[in-house]
Amino acid sequence: MLLVTVGTEQYQFNALMHWIELLTKYQIINEEVIVQYGSSTYFPDGSIAYRLLSEQEFQKFIHRASIIISHCEEGIAQLLEDKDKPYVLVPRLQRFREHVDNHQMEVADDFERRGIAVARSAGDLVKFIKLQQTSEVVPQVDETLLCEYLKERFDEGKLMLVCSSGGNYRYMQSLKAFWENYSDRTWVTFRNGINEREIEDSQRYWAHSPTNRNIPNLIRNLFLAFNVVRHQKPELIVSTGAGVAVPFLLIAKLFCRSKVIFIESKTRIRDVSLSAQILIKLRVLDLLIVRSEAISNVYRKAVYIPVSDTSETIRKKDYKQAKIATFEEIAFIYSPERLEFFTAREFFSDFQAICNADDSYRKIVIDMSHTTFIDGAGLGALINCLKQAKAYGTELVLWSVSGAVMSLLTVTSLSKAFVIESASQTFRFSESTQRIRVSNLTSFGLFLFRVQRLLQKTPILRIFHPILKFWFPAIDIDPGVPVHPSVRDPIKRFIDIVGALIGLGFTAIFFIPIAIAIASESRGNVLFGQVRCGLLSKPFRIWKFRSMVKNAEELKIKVENQVEATAQSHDNADKFFKNANDPRVTRIGSFLRRTSLDEFPQFWNVLTGDMSLVGTRPPTFDEINAYELDVEYQDERYTEWNRLDVKPGMTGVWQVNGRSNVRSFAEVVNFDIEYRKKWSIGYDLQLIVKTIVVLFDRKNKAV
Structure with a gap:
């Protein structure tokens, strides 16, 4: 049975309910589902739903459950940590009206650093359920810092370890680097299969559970504490934050003058447990270790030792690394x-x-x-x-x-x-991921994005959206996405607009004589349009003066592709087409290509923002369908697809390095990636000047 509990707060948690239903629909969950839905207005189909559960019913369902999914709150975490049940916490988010603020997101980050399983998506729940997380395979947190601290301050002697089962027992196990040095040690914990199997090389005593509101068991544990402490006489007694430890620590201090260490639970973030408060009041503790800086600010005598948070530790402990x-x-x-x-x-x-x-x-x-x-x-x-x-x-x-x-x-x-x-x-997302995303934002970029969202949503203002998009073509891309800097650069866009207007002026002058020349030699449209791949494979129609016969695309299969194979990629035929003496090119077309006049209509593509004056060579969709990921370029960092990270241009590095000398697709890719790496406004202006020089070079030929 799977138990889902979201508390009794005034806020709904419909998102989690939809996740559970989704996992049921995909047959990831194929067992009985019990849902305590609180104030949620939706619960999964096929589940047995309760708005409220009494404490007795709740404990009964916890005992039956194979997995527990709960909202991310300190109280429920402390309760579940004491159980021998795999559990995962899901934080509420203010944006979905699940809570008044994002406090649970902060708590979730803290819990994850302490080795507690947190799911932020339906996919995380899938992994958690797949791995069937139990106390035996729970993610382990590196407690090297805490163990070293204890080793430095306490000598070897007679040691007693007191903890409950479940999370507190696992917590004690994570301190093995400290207590394994004590050959004479005694365990006091609750009896279950795992504890019986793992505690074999030490003396062990089984305490009575549960102790919460169970007077008979409290009395039994008190008598057990007298007997065990009187018999063992420990010099040092250590507990990992459980109520069962209170009588043992108190009696050991009063009758044996033992040194008493109480290590607060890692689920405690804002205040210590009732057990710790009692021991502090009675002045029993020689050392109180807390895992939250906020608690150490309240209890000045407490020692704050954070959970280790190295990248290697996170990699080893996080079940989500699957x-x-x-x-x-x-x-x-x-x-x-x-x-x-x-x-x-x-x-x-x-x-x-x-x-x-x-x-x-x-x-x-x-x-x-x-x-x-x-x-x-x-x-x-x-x-x-x-x-x-x-x-x-x-x-x-x-x-x-x-x-x-x-x-x-x-x-x-x-x-x-x-x-x-x-x-x-x-x-x-986690808070740390959100911070990284926010660091990619600029005030101006965020302002533009919000303005365009407003223009799109407001009918009376919608007519102004094309104007904003004209000046900032990448406005639809989320400002938190760190695209190539050339994509959003306003100076580059200004140069493109000015250059395009000048270019279109020349195009208007040459249009009529070129149109007459094309029409007089062959039938067909004066302009040739073809769908190409733009920024990040965005489709757009590129325009040129037609330089080939009308049915050129149909005849392409009969024309030899002179592109050379390279060590990087032997299958270049589909990625790039080149023939220096292409029979489909007309006489006027040959002149237009040699002088680059055929490309003048592309100034319109630049003006609309689909292209730039300077960029990479715009590929066709047939070409990118043949692109590979395993072919590496430029120090094995880039792929053929990385050509699409920048906007295509009328000219680029491939143009100024001798168009007629480009014989392989690998050369084109390397030229485009070189532009991607070296881009700056100055570099663009330099390439524009070189392009003009190349146009007047007699050796220049079309690609």
Whole structure:
């Protein structure tokens, strides 16, 4: 049985209810679900729902539950930490009207640093359920700092360890580096299968549980404390924050003058437990260790020792580091925080492994709940995943796509190609991730984004949106997305507008004579339009003066592609087409290409913001469909897809380095990536000047 509890607060938690229903729909949850829904206005289909539960009923359901999912609150965490049940906490978010503020998000970050499982998305719950987290496989937190502190201050002697079961027992186990040095040690804890199995090399006594509001067991534990302490006479007694320890610590101090250490639970953030308060009042403690700086500010004699928070520790302890979770018919793969050239290859390789596995899956889910950024390589990975899934007849679904990533998918029209699960969209980033995202914002960028949202939503102001988009073509991309700096640079856009207006002026002058010349030589339209890939694969129609015969695209298959194979990629034919003596080119077309007059209509593409005066070579969709992720460029950092990180241009590095000398696709990619790396306003102006010089070079030929 799976227990879901969200407390009795005045705020709903419908998002969690939708997640549970989603997991049931995908058959991830296939057992009885008990829901205590509080003030929520929705609960999952097929579940048994209770608005309120008495303490007795709640304890009964906890005892029956195989997994517990709860809201992220200190009280419930302290309760569940004492149980031998796997549990995960889900923080409430103010944005979804689940709480008055984002305090639970802050608590969640703190809990995660202390090794407590936190889920911020439906995908996180999938991993948690898949791994069936128990006390034996719970993520371990590195307590080296605390153990070293204790070793320095306490010598070897007779040691007694007192704790309850569940989380407090695991907490004591994390201090093994300290207490294993004491050969003469005694355990006092609650009896269960795990404790019996693991405590074999020490003397052990079983306390009576539960002690909360159970007078008979309180009395039994008091008598047990007298007997155990009188018999063992410990020199040092240590407890990890449990009520059962109070009589043992008190009697050891009074009758044996033992040194008493009380290590407060890591779930305590704002105040110490009642047990600690009693021991402080009675002046029993020689050392009180707390894991929250806020508590140490209240109790001046407490020693604050934070939970170790190194990257290696987090990597080892966090169950969410799992990249793949597979079930009978469904596989889940989790995209990294930044799906870019560093990680895109590995991500797609993992996806291929799922597709090529012996078990065939009818559905693959890409969970993007932790992904904040995608570059050209990341988009390439997603596109390749979609193609691979279609090839295997597998349905591909995206979960938890952030607003920032969705803005990129929408701009590039890829949002229409993917199935996105709406019920998963109420995920929440960690506070640390939010801070990183905010650090990418500029006041001006945020202002523009809010203005364009206002213009889109207000009917009477909607007519002004195209004007704003004209000046800032990337306005639809979330300002928190750290795109290439050239994409949002206002100076570059100003230069593009001025250059485009001048260029269109010359185009108007040359248009009539060029049109007459084209029409007199061959039938067909004067202008040639073709769909190309722009920024991050955004489709747009590029315009040129027609330089080929009318049915040139149909005849292309008969023309030899003179592109050379390279060590980087042997299959260049589909990625780039070149023929120095293309028979489809007309006589007037040859002149237009040699003088670059055929490209003058592209000034319109620059003016509309689809292109720039200076950028990368704009590929066709047939070309990018052949792009690969495993081919590396520029010190093995970039892929062919990274050409799409910047806006395509009328000219670029490939133009000024001798268009007729470019013989391979690898050269084009390296030129484009060189521009991506070196870009600046000065570099753009330098390339514009070089382009003008190249145009008057007699050796210049068209690509």
